[in-house]
Amino acid sequence: MALHRFHGGLHLDPRKEPASAALFEPAFIPSHLVLPLHQHIGASAEPVVATGQHVLKGEMVARAADYLCVPVHAPTSGVVRAIEDRPVPHASGLAAPAIVIEPDGQDQWLDRAPVYDFKGMDSSELRNRVRAAGVVGLGGAAFPSFIKLNPGPKRRVDILVLNGAECEPYISCDDVLMRHRPAEIVAGARVIMHALGAQRCCIGIEDNKPGAIEAMRAAIDDHPPMEVAPVPTLYPAGGEKQIIYTLTGREVPSNGLPADIGVVCHNVATAAAVHRAIDRGEPLISRIVTVTGGGIARPANLELLIGTPIREVIDHCGGYRAGVKRLLMGGPMMGFEIHDDASPVIKATNCLLAATQADLGPDYAAVPCIRCGRCAEVCPARLLPQQLYWHARAGSLDAAQEYGIFDCIECGCCAYACPSHIPLVQYYRHAKHDIWARERERRRADLARRRSEFRTDRLDREERERQARHAARKAQLRDKETAATDDNTAPTQAGSGDDAARG
Amino acid sequence: MPTLTTSSPFLSAGPGVPGIMRQVLAALVPGAAVLVWQFGAGVLVNLALCTVAALAAEAATLRARGRPLTPFLTDGSALVSAALLGLALPPLAPWWLPVLGTVFAIVVAKQLYGGIGYNPFNPAMAGYAMLLIAFPLEMSRWPAPVGIAGQSFGLLEALRFSLTGGLPPGLDIDAVSMATALDLARTELARGRTLQEFMGAAAVFGPIGGRGTELVNGAFLAGGLWMLLRRTITWQVPAAMLAGLALPAALIWATDPQHHLGPLFHLFSGATMLGAFFIATDPVTAATTPLGRLIYGAGCGVITYAIRTWGGYPDGIAFAVLLMNMAVPTIDHFTRPRIFGRSGRRSP
Numbered sequence: 001m002a003l004h005r006f007h008g009g010l011h012l013d014p015r016k017e018p019a020s021a022a023l024f025e026p027a028f029i030p031s032h033l034v035l036p037l038h039q040h041i042g043a044s045a046e047p048v049v050a051t052g053q054h055v056l057k058g059e060m061v062a063r064a065a066d067y068l069c070v071p072v073h074a075p076t077s078g079v080v081r082a083i084e085d086r087p088v089p090h091a092s093g094l095a096a097p098a099i100v101i102e103p104d105g106q107d108q109w110l111d112r113a114p115v116y117d118f119k120g121m122d123s124s125e126l127r128n129r130v131r132a133a134g135v136v137g138l139g140g141a142a143f144p145s146f147i148k149l150n151p152g153p154k155r156r157v158d159i160l161v162l163n164g165a166e167c168e169p170y171i172s173c174d175d176v177l178m179r180h181r182p183a184e185i186v187a188g189a190r191v192i193m194h195a196l197g198a199q200r201c202c203i204g205i206e207d208n209k210p211g212a213i214e215a216m217r218a219a220i221d222d223h224p225p226m227e228v229a230p231v232p233t234l235y236p237a238g239g240e241k242q243i244i245y246t247l248t249g250r251e252v253p254s255n256g257l258p259a260d261i262g263v264v265c266h267n268v269a270t271a272a273a274v275h276r277a278i279d280r281g282e283p284l285i286s287r288i289v290t291v292t293g294g295g296i297a298r299p300a301n302l303e304l305l306i307g308t309p310i311r312e313v314i315d316h317c318g319g320y321r322a323g324v325k326r327l328l329m330g331g332p333m334m335g336f337e338i339h340d341d342a343s344p345v346i347k348a349t350n351c352l353l354a355a356t357q358a359d360l361g362p363d364y365a366a367v368p369c370i371r372c373g374r375c376a377e378v379c380p381a382r383l384l385p386q387q388l389y390w391h392a393r394a395g396s397l398d399a400a401q402e403y404g405i406f407d408c409i410e411c412g413c414c415a416y417a418c419p420s421h422i423p424l425v426q427y428y429r430h431a432k433h434d435i436w437a438r439e440r441e442r443r444r445a446d447l448a449r450r451r452s453e454f455r456t457d458r459l460d461r462e463e464r465e466r467q468a469r470h471a472a473r474k475a476q477l478r479d480k481e482t483a484a485t486d487d488n489t490a491p492t493q494a495g496s497g498d499d500a501a502r503g
Numbered sequence: 504m505p506t507l508t509t510s511s512p513f514l515s516a517g518p519g520v521p522g523i524m525r526q527v528l529a530a531l532v533p534g535a536a537v538l539v540w541q542f543g544a545g546v547l548v549n550l551a552l553c554t555v556a557a558l559a560a561e562a563a564t565l566r567a568r569g570r571p572l573t574p575f576l577t578d579g580s581a582l583v584s585a586a587l588l589g590l591a592l593p594p595l596a597p598w599w600l601p602v603l604g605t606v607f608a609i610v611v612a613k614q615l616y617g618g619i620g621y622n623p624f625n626p627a628m629a630g631y632a633m634l635l636i637a638f639p640l641e642m643s644r645w646p647a648p649v650g651i652a653g654q655s656f657g658l659l660e661a662l663r664f665s666l667t668g669g670l671p672p673g674l675d676i677d678a679v680s681m682a683t684a685l686d687l688a689r690t691e692l693a694r695g696r697t698l699q700e701f702m703g704a705a706a707v708f709g710p711i712g713g714r715g716t717e718l719v720n721g722a723f724l725a726g727g728l729w730m731l732l733r734r735t736i737t738w739q740v741p742a743a744m745l746a747g748l749a750l751p752a753a754l755i756w757a758t759d760p761q762h763h764l765g766p767l768f769h770l771f772s773g774a775t776m777l778g779a780f781f782i783a784t785d786p787v788t789a790a791t792t793p794l795g796r797l798i799y800g801a802g803c804g805v806i807t808y809a810i811r812t813w814g815g816y817p818d819g820i821a822f823a824v825l826l827m828n829m830a831v832p833t834i835d836h837f838t839r840p841r842i843f844g845r846s847g848r849r850s851p
Contacts, residue, residue: 006843007843012514091510169514241843241844245843251843251844252844253844253845254842254843254844254845256844326513328513330511332511332512332513332514333511333512333513333514334511334512335511335513336510336511337509355513360513360514361514361515364515364519365574367519367520367574367575367578367619367620368617368618368619368620368621369620370520370523370580370619370620370786370787371620371786371787371788371789371791372523372786373737373786373791373792373796376791376792376840377737380843381842381843381844382840382841382842382843383842384791384792384839384840386791387835403839404842404845407842407843407844407845410511412511412512412514415512415515416512416514416515416516417516418515418516418519419516419517419519419520419522419523420519420520420620421515421519423510425510425511425512426509426510429510
């Protein structure tokens, strides 16, 4: 098929070995599991278990409290030991509420309810089951997947794109999944296509993964039409907008969604998770993680239970080697640093990278921008990162928005290419948050203003009503007086008493 | 060593600004070598004076501004400005000419605007233009190329002339200096003579451009092409500048071949190749968008042609570059590329 080349991008050293060729290991049960309540984009889940309660494997331990939320499930059978703040993987390094489970070693499943014929099922029912299984995007962004199974009443989706590109250096978990379990991915793709009403499916895989390409090609068939499309190895070919453009030539609109142009994109691992959720009735309780870097004794890809403490994962891989400079969750281009390895593996964890100085290269201090324009040459969103930098730094948030700061996918190509070693992505993240904070302030101020106006109006209205009642009362009394004077009787005590009370 | 950045990406491409400056200096070597061969060791004296003056001026200004010397003094940008100015100045210049020009370039045109990255004008060209306007006589004193003079200054003689103005016995200044090809062509054409009349007669005209200068331009072209291959510079500015110079030259020459210099002559005389590949490509002062760079380069070329043909100076590169530097913010504003996912340049 005809491929399109997105603008910019970088040829990075892939560094997939030795993890990608190592023996793929199945999940082990750790000493304890830490399940954060907030593992995806959206709202936190709410616990539905209590300390001391025994749970089965796959049992829901926290429910979806909001629309943009999915439940959390116990990855193995055991006892809930605590529901408290624990170190969690987040760039801030702050702790967050989590459910701690001590496994009982039985690994006993609850009763699962597989769907034997998903084709006979309504789309909304399928979506609810995917949601109830706690499936989120496993490519790293962790967006609740059920929402991306719903194009909405106004949109028609004709292509499902499966993202097997895996463009970031070091990460090879999708490669391993495609080589070992291609049938699960394809089965999941069929379910997703049915839910979306999509006509065909295109699976994009970077051409540095010949094993995965071959395995996926062998697993697909023509009903419904599916195609494996090798894409050129170029970072960030695995970005959602980039892979859609490469495979279809369509550009996702700036303030829109892929569904607006008839495409939905899911990661290959997400498709496999959807298959397990529907065809096996199994919630999302484990995922494949690449554990790699110069700081790991035995790099490998492992299947891990969600909630496994990172320290135990590293120990399982032979422990740390000397000279670990940074422990990253994710890859070196878009990952973030983990400061406490008591943090657990979560649904979004695609890679644990114990990077040495040799992995990362020398540390550089930032110097002034020399306006060379290399950032703009490599930006896949065709932005002017240099201008965004100047405006973000100057606090000109409106100018930053005009230059497209919210079109930035934070891939890091600009900062990688910058000869002055300016931490560009950090500036953009900061500016985006400033803009959001400003928006929130505006909305809050707006609401306060409207409430204040409403209150002023209400007080005025009450005052007017009081005056009207007062006037009416006075008129009533005058009439009475006139009548009383005519009749030669004194005004009653009650009348003047009422008057005084109302006054 | 403390970790300096806390945000992704955690990888970086390479040595950065000093690396780029090193590549530029390396690319200048062939042209500088040919320049020394053709026009004498005065070039080396100028380069030395410019380099020392640049580093001293930058160090002094950084200290006065309260800024650290590293990384600003060691990033190589002062060396590049010094090299460009040193190569552009006439080899028969007295010592205070390169020193004054360099100090002006570094202190006024660069550091007073905030240092590297903040200057709107090309520092080397600002220094050159200041010298050209203030000292027109000293700035036009080029020696005869080696093919004509038969002898060129050795290093010691050049040093002595630069510092004291004294020449070897038996020579005087008119014997060693000669009008450049562009200079001679301008005066002759202004007198109404045709190319055929004066070009064959004067030895300073070589087969393509000025004798000697054509070789220098060829060597700078080679250095420039090497930089393109190494991706030190992008192709838009040099290509547009050469086109902006050659196309008007070709059109106007075609209308009246005997009274105008042809495009090939323009491309291989004066400081054309040095200007196109090394001076106009200065990233800080050039346009930043791809289309903007084409416009900027073309503007530099066209203005250079205009000054050479109708203006008051034999070579117009310095003024052309400075004038286009002024236009850069506007050019950048109107040449923003279409953002992915947006239909127009501004509309979402």
